[in-house]
Amino acid sequence: MTVSYEKITPPTTGSTITFSDGKPLVPDDPIIPFIRGDGTGVDIWPATEKVIDAAIATAYGGQRKIHWFKVYAGDEACEIYGTYQYLPQDTLTAIKEYGIAIKGPLTTPIGGGIRSLNVALRQIFDLYACVRPCRYYAGTPSPHKTPEKLDVIVYRENTEDIYLGIEWKQGTEIADKLINYLNTELIPATPEHGKKQIPLDAGIGIKPISKTGSQRLVRRAIERALTLPKPKNQVTLVHKGNIMKYTEGAFRDWGYELAKSEFRDVCVTEMESWILSNKEKNPDLSIEDNARMVEPGYDALTDEKKAKICQEVTSVLDAIWETHGNGQWQDKIMVNDRIADSIFQQIQTRPDEYSILATMNLNGDYLSDAAAAIVGGLGMGPGANIGDTCAIFEATHGTAPKHAGLDRINPGSVILSGVMMLEYMGWQEAADLIKKGIAAAIANRQVTYDLARLMEPPVNPPLKCSEFADAIISHFGD
Numbered sequence: 001m002t003v004s005y006e007k008i009t010p011p012t013t014g015s016t017i018t019f020s021d022g023k024p025l026v027p028d029d030p031i032i033p034f035i036r037g038d039g040t041g042v043d044i045w046p047a048t049e050k051v052i053d054a055a056i057a058t059a060y061g062g063q064r065k066i067h068w069f070k071v072y073a074g075d076e077a078c079e080i081y082g083t084y085q086y087l088p089q090d091t092l093t094a095i096k097e098y099g100i101a102i103k104g105p106l107t108t109p110i111g112g113g114i115r116s117l118n119v120a121l122r123q124i125f126d127l128y129a130c131v132r133p134c135r136y137y138a139g140t141p142s143p144h145k146t147p148e149k150l151d152v153i154v155y156r157e158n159t160e161d162i163y164l165g166i167e168w169k170q171g172t173e174i175a176d177k178l179i180n181y182l183n184t185e186l187i188p189a190t191p192e193h194g195k196k197q198i199p200l201d202a203g204i205g206i207k208p209i210s211k212t213g214s215q216r217l218v219r220r221a222i223e224r225a226l227t228l229p230k231p232k233n234q235v236t237l238v239h240k241g242n243i244m245k246y247t248e249g250a251f252r253d254w255g256y257e258l259a260k261s262e263f264r265d266v267c268v269t270e271m272e273s274w275i276l277s278n279k280e281k282n283p284d285l286s287i288e289d290n291a292r293m294v295e296p297g298y299d300a301l302t303d304e305k306k307a308k309i310c311q312e313v314t315s316v317l318d319a320i321w322e323t324h325g326n327g328q329w330q331d332k333i334m335v336n337d338r339i340a341d342s343i344f345q346q347i348q349t350r351p352d353e354y355s356i357l358a359t360m361n362l363n364g365d366y367l368s369d370a371a372a373a374i375v376g377g378l379g380m381g382p383g384a385n386i387g388d389t390c391a392i393f394e395a396t397h398g399t400a401p402k403h404a405g406l407d408r409i410n411p412g413s414v415i416l417s418g419v420m421m422l423e424y425m426g427w428q429e430a431a432d433l434i435k436k437g438i439a440a441a442i443a444n445r446q447v448t449y450d451l452a453r454l455m456e457p458p459v460n461p462p463l464k465c466s467e468f469a470d471a472i473i474s475h476f477g478d
C-alpha cells in the first residue's frame with residue numbers, strides 16, 4: 001500500500017528498513033527519518049548529520065549511504081502544520097514506515113500544557129527498552145576522581161510507571177471522587193493499609209508496573225549481558241521494592257523469575273551464588289549453617305522465617321547444584337538487585353562493580369542523568385529507545401534552552417546516539433570511526449564549553465558545536 005503524507009515528501013532514492021524477529025534488516029541505502037528537535041536541536045542536529053555522513057562515506061567509500069528524511073515534531077512542527085500540531089500524523093507515519101529514526105530533544109512544559117512528546121513517541125511505537133550507556137572517554141573532565149571505572153548501561157523500562165501519565169489534578173471532580181472512593185471503600189477493605197487516608201487536597205498519579213513490561217525489559221538486559229565479557233556479564237535489578245512492594249518490588253521478583261525460567265542455564269542469582277560457593281568451600285556444610293551464612297541476622301529471626309530460608313537453600317541446591325555447582329556458576333550471567341537510593345551511591349563508591357542496570361522508568365530517568373554526570377556530563381550521554389519493530393535514537397539530555405542557537409552546545413550525546421544507531425544497523429565500521437574521532441578530539445583538548453571549563457588547565461576558547469563536529473571528522477584518518 002502506498003504511504004501518503006500531507007506536508008512532507010520522502011527522499012526519491014533509498015530503501016526501507018524492515019524488521020524480522022525484533023531485529024532490523026538494513027539495506028545499503030536506508031531512508032532514515034530525523035527530527036531536528038527544539039532548543040539546542042538547531043545546533044546539534046547539523047553537527048550530528050555531518051559526522052554520521054562523513055563516517056559512513058569514509059568507512060564504505062560510497063557503498064553505503066543514509067538517505068535522510070526530515071520529519072517534524074515540537075515547535076518546528078507547529079510552524080509547518082499549525083498551532084498545537086506538535087506531533088503530526090506525517091511524522092508518525094514516516095517513523096512507522098521506515099522503522100529506525102533519530103531525534104534531537106523536544107520541550108515539555110512543567111505543570112500544565114502538553115505531555116511529553118518524547119514519552120509519547122516511546123509509547124506510540126512501544127519502544128519499551130530505553131538503553132543509555134555511560135562510559136568514559138579518556139581525558140574527559142569529570143567531578144569524579146576515577147570516572148574511567150564507570151562503564152554501565154542503564155536499561156530503563158520506557159512505556160509504563162508514572163510516565164504513562166495517568167494523573168488527576170488536585171481539586172478536580174474526578175480527583176475528589178477517586179480520593180473519596182479510595183478513602184471510604186478500597187483502603188478500609190485492605191487490612192494492611194490500616195487507618196491510612198489520602199489527604200483530600202491531593203493530586204493523584206497512577207504507577208502501573210506490569211509483569212509483561214518488566215520481563216520484556218529484563219529479557220533485553222540479560223540478552224545484552226550475554227554479549228559482554230566477564231566481569232561485565234551481569235544485570236542489576238534496581239528498584240525501591242522495600243517501599244513500593246507491589247510495583248517496584250514486583251519488578252525485582254519478576255526479573256528474577258524471568259532469569260531463572262527463560263535463562264536458567266546461563267544465569268545465576270547473587271543469592272544462589274552465595275549458597276553454591278558456601279557448599280563448594282565446605283561440602284559438609286549443613287543447610288542451616290548455609291542459611292546462616294547467606295542471611296545476616298539469621299539467629300535473631302523467628303522459627304518460621306528461619307525455616308523459609310532453609311527451604312530456599314535446599315531448593316537452590318536441589319535445583320542447580322548439578323548444573324551450576326563446583327564453580328560452574330562463575331561462568332554464568334550474574335543477576336543481582338540493589339535498592340534504588342543505594343545504587344546512586346554505589347555507582348560512585350564502587351563504580352567498577354556494576355554493568356547493566358535494569359530498572360523502571362522513573363528510576364532510569366534519574367539514574368541515567370547521574371551516571372552521565374560521572375563520565376563527563378549530559379553532553380556525553382547517548383541513548384536508544386528500542387522496540388520489536390521500531391527504534392528511535394536520542395540523547396539523555398533535553399533542549400538546554402539557554403544555549404539554543406549559539407553554536408556552543410556539546411553535540412557529543414546525539415552524535416553518540418548516532419553511533420548506537422549505526423551499531424544497531426550493523427554498520428560497526430562507521431560507528432568505530434566516530435568513537436575514534438571523539439576519543440581523539442577529547443584527548444587533544446578539542447572540546448566544547450562544557451568540557452572546556454572543567455579541563456585542567458581550562459581550554460580557552462572552547463570549540464563551537466560545529467567545530468567539534470569538524471574536529472571529530474578530522475581524526476578519522478589518525
Ligand SMILES: NC(=O)C1=CN([C@@H]2O[C@H](COP(=O)(O)OP(=O)(O)OC[C@H]3O[C@@H](n4cnc5c(N)ncnc54)[C@H](OP(=O)(O)O)[C@@H]3O)[C@@H](O)[C@H]2O)C=CC1
Nearest residue numbers: 105106107108109118378379396397398399400409410450
Ligand atoms: N528526550 C528529550 O527530548 C528530553 C527533553 N527534555 C526537555 O528539555 C527541556 C529542558 O530541560 P532541562 O531540565 O533544562 O534539562 P536539559 O538536559 O535540557 O539541560 C540541563 C543542563 O544540562 C546541561 N546540558 C544539557 N545538554 C547538554 C549538552 N548537549 N552539552 C552540554 N551540556 C548539556 C546544560 O548545563 P549547563 O548549562 O550547566 O552547561 C543544561 O543547561 C525540558 O522541556 C525537558 O522536559 C529533558 C530531557 C530529555
Ligand SMILES: O=C(O)CCC(=O)C(=O)O
Nearest residue numbers: 107108116118119365396
Ligand atoms: O520528555 C521529557 O521532557 C523528559 C524526558 C526525560 O527526561 C528523559 O527521557 O530522560
Ligand SMILES: [Mg+2]
Nearest residue numbers: 365366369396
Ligand atoms: Mg531525563
